[in-house]
Amino acid sequence: MSLDLEDELRTSSDLTLDRSLAQIRVRGDRLRRRRTSLLIATTAAVCLVATGLVLAVSGRGPLAVDVSPADQSSGPRPPDQVLTWSGKPTNVTDAELTMMKKKCLPGAQQDAATTAGTNPEMPNSIDPDRLYPIFAERRTDFGPEHDDILRTMFLTDGYLVHCGAYTTDSGQPRTEDVVGSADRIKPFPDMGRWEHFSSSWTTNWISFMLPVPDEAASVKFFIGGGYVDGTINSGIAAAWISAAGVKKSQDTVGFAVFDADGRRIGGVDPVPSKAWPAD
């Protein structure tokens, strides 16, 4: 009886998938192109929500303390240790960091040259010897699209360099996939506090970044009616969460920064009560 049932389970049902291989391939090729472009676009912070959003956010709630974000103009600060986006010691090796830095640098140099072209106060190149990793993390089976991905964030004079790559089954970054970009992190002379906040969205994950002053002890980033705790390293607060179940809307994006006594020194109230998983 049991064997009969098992055999029936193996052969039962007349359900058949009526899709041609050509249809599948067309869709798959489209997805592959989108993945590549998304990775590039994301590392270029294509969904930068900075200026308008933060100005709007800042206008919604009083900022009790007059503080400035970390002044990156004084140069990068090498971190005590490289962290994951959720605050653990990094799971990326030194060799991988070196490879990522090398592969990212050409794209970041182009961004620096472009930025300096319109902002003479900015460095027009990036010195590899002053490019310090602050966040680096490998995630497998991550997000609703089950990405195997490795990301790093390097701090340097005036810029934050983002790198990303999909990884092989053994977790190694695929060198041909590594892409990098550089975002200006040095405060604009005529811009207000907290204006370098940014969030990057893909269909698979959401990332936040905010330069914070030394007195910042904790940061919460908001989206979709929930929050995630940020991790602070070398004056940069960051978080990286799966997009699964998150209703993405610019209206729901924000942050709150607190000092060691739990006093809010930036961002808005109230903090949503629901917490998104941090990794």
Add this chain to the structure above:
Amino acid sequence: MRQEAVSFDEFGAFYASHKDRCLRATVASGVDPARAEDAVAEAFARAWARWRTVRNARSPAAWVVRTAVNADISWWRKRHREVGPPQDVRSDQPDLDGRRDLIAAVRRLPKRQREVVALRYILDLDTATTSVALGISPGTVSAHLHQALATLRTDLATEGAHS
């Protein structure tokens, strides 16, 4: 170029041999039959998009089913609207949930039991691979299978008595 051609042949063979099983396993896992075809098609497309990785998975078929269960099928829905609905091969058949067949019975099992049945019997994976795919021990796989088969036998016997 040649490598891509070989990969495509390999993926084509995988698709042909596994598409129906993956659909059955996805439906048995609990996905609504009305969206299962789109979900499995999307999962196969994602498998092709990253075939170099998926082909080396312990069970590419289990990867497809897991992805199908989580798939966003909006692209396929949009395509249907653009080109018109495909001919529904099951349109002259009663709804799956109303049919007294094994897949419908499996769908009534608790979640973990139906996942184990879907992978172990419908995809025909071995116990070790099923345990890895679901992140549970081989002993737990066997326990769930035992309970699932007992429930299915009772369920089908009851249905048979009522018919």
